[in-house]
Amino acid sequence: MSTLTKQDPFSRLLESAPTNFTAARILAKECYLAQGIPLAKAEEYKFTNVGKKLEQNITNFFNADSFEVSEELIKSSIFEGFKGDVLVFSNGKFLPAHSAKIKGIEVSVLSEKSDLALGSIAKPEKDPFAALNQASFENGIFISIPKKAQILKPILLLFFNQANEGQVIQPRVWIEAGDFAEVTFIEQSVSLGETAYFVNKVVELKGGINTQLHYYRLQNEGKPVLEVSNIESDIQKDARFTSVTISLSGDLVRNNLSFNLLGSNSEGNMYGIYLLNGKSHVDNHTNVDHTIPHAESHELYKGILADQSRGVFNGKIFVRQDAQKTNAFQQNNNILLSDDAIINTKPQLEIWADDVKCSHGCTVGQLDEEALFYLQARGIDKMQAKGLLLYAFAGEVLEKIQEESFRTYCDTLIQERLGSKF
Incomplete structure (x- = not known):
């Protein structure tokens, strides 16, 4: 510093x-x-x-x-x-x-x-x-x-x-x-x-x-x-x-x-979408601290990056020595739409207990060309097919929003950005 x-x-x-x-x-x-x-x-x-x-x-x-x-x-x-x-x-x-x-x-x-x-x-x-x-x-x-x-x-x-x-x-x-x-x-x-x-x-x-x-x-x-x-x-x-x-x-x-x-039987859920274009830079740093037995956490972040945008994901899960029977899940998935877009992703687990179920991982890739071809073969133009695939990718996080009006609003903003609206 x-x-x-x-x-x-x-x-x-x-x-x-x-x-x-x-x-x-x-x-x-x-x-x-x-x-x-x-x-x-x-x-x-x-x-x-x-x-x-x-x-x-x-x-x-x-x-x-x-x-x-x-x-x-x-x-x-x-x-x-x-x-x-x-x-x-x-x-x-x-x-x-x-x-x-x-x-x-x-x-x-x-x-x-x-x-x-x-x-x-x-x-x-x-x-x-x-x-x-x-x-x-x-x-x-x-x-x-x-x-x-x-x-x-x-x-x-x-x-x-x-x-x-x-x-x-x-x-x-x-x-x-x-x-x-x-x-x-x-x-x-x-x-x-x-x-x-x-x-x-x-x-x-x-x-x-x-x-x-x-x-x-x-x-x-x-x-x-x-x-x-x-x-x-x-x-x-x-x-x-x-x-x-x-x-x-x-x-x-x-x-x-x-x-x-x-506390025991407590639950923390973290979900996120970062949908970036231009030169936007978004860094998500998350930290889950399991201090007690019988608690669980779920974490899913998804990123779609275009142009010269940059994303960062650094997720940390700590499981303390006394936190037996912990259940912790962490995943970060990303799609890059440009050769100039960059993602730095680092999911982390630090575990001091021995009776736990913990997993973490990350993926970075591009759109599935076979799925894109499948949609185009059924009369959907390439840009809209691309938007539909990206929207489906983001949809898993949007489903976590229980407040319907806000979910609909975010859904509309994302569809407009992705060009997936019919």
């Missing part, structure tokens, strides 16, 4: 940070200064030179101010068929006045919860960007679902971003769910304008016993946008957490996703 320059420009953010969460911010600042922005030699960012991109594109090094969001803009940005509650953000800052009052759920500005154990899940010592966010974010959202609450309607976290060239946006989200609670979140960002800015997002999810949490993400921001996200969840006894990430756009995107399986 190393700083961008001799005087780290992000020090301006650290110096101007708010004073709430004092202890958590001091710890995070120390962690950030000890790590610095990762450059090319940093092992965890080996194939994603975030430091170089930031140096080239981010010049302001202050958090972007929030801006006025109209009701018309909110309504026009919600995807068709959505029937749930909407929580609105402007440049990462929660806007209570434009957000739904959800019955049975506590939703508040994060700064009102100064006694919260901020950073206890997404620990600042694990990643410099998580540390930077914790040390200098200006506002965020606190969401608490009480015990046994069955939230049947999905909750949409709608992020509007409109920053000046080279500014920083730092959303901070804390979600906690009591025992036996059930809830679905959908995260969607809307870029207004075509400037290059840096989104540094942290989401901490704390589930109780037997909670059922779903967290779906659509990354489809403007092409010049740089984004790093740290999303981490503690999963307790008998609980299940499912994450689905759909990445379609952005200059450089780094997704750090971590599950901590802390």
Whole structure:
């Protein structure tokens, strides 16, 4: 790890940070200064030179101010068929006045919860960007679902971003769910304008016993946008957490996703699609930590890369010595549509227990020419046949989205990109 320059420009953010969460911010600042922005030699960012991109594109090094969001803009940005509650953000800052009052759920500005154990899940010592966010974010959202609450309607976290060239946006989200609670979140960002800015997002999810949490993400921001996200969840006894990430756009995107399986019969599910063209770069780093016996995890990421795009997948599964009877599955499959497209994939298992069922693997290839010929022989033109095959490849991940309206919306976006619609 190393700083961008001799005087780290992000020090301006650290110096101007708010004073709430004092202890958590001091710890995070120390962690950030000890790590610095990762450059090319940093092992965890080996194939994603975030430091170089930031140096080239981010010049302001202050958090972007929030801006006025109209009701018309909110309504026009919600995807068709959505029937749930909407929580609105402007440049990462929660806007209570434009957000739904959800019955049975506590939703508040994060700064009102100064006694919260901020950073206890997404620990600042694990990643410099998580540390930077914790040390200098200006506002965020606190969401608490009480015990046994069955939230049947999905909750949409709608992020509007409109920053000046080279500014920083730092959303901070804390979600906690009591025992036996059930809830679905959908995260969607809307870029207004075509400037290059840096989104540094942290989401901490704390589930109780037997909670059922779903967290779906659509990354489809403007092409010049740089984004790093740290999303981490503690999963307790008998609980299940499912994450689905759909990445379609952005200059450089780094997704750090971590599950901590802390109770028996817990389950963590990670699914993702990255559908890239142009010079987009998407890096998915996942981490599943099995700490207890009788828990399981399932992970499937699929990539379709065209033009000069680049994908990175680094999935780590840790099975601790006491985590007997673990069942862990990890797979990464990729299709390259261009000689210039690149994928770096590294599935990893580290196992210290001896009574486990674990598997991992990856594939990289091109379209099946025989299947393509078969479809063309039945009257489907080559481009549409190609799109249908790619859509079938991606469909296995789309099926993991249980919220029908969001699945349909993502399905449409992917079909349009692939040219598979009749």
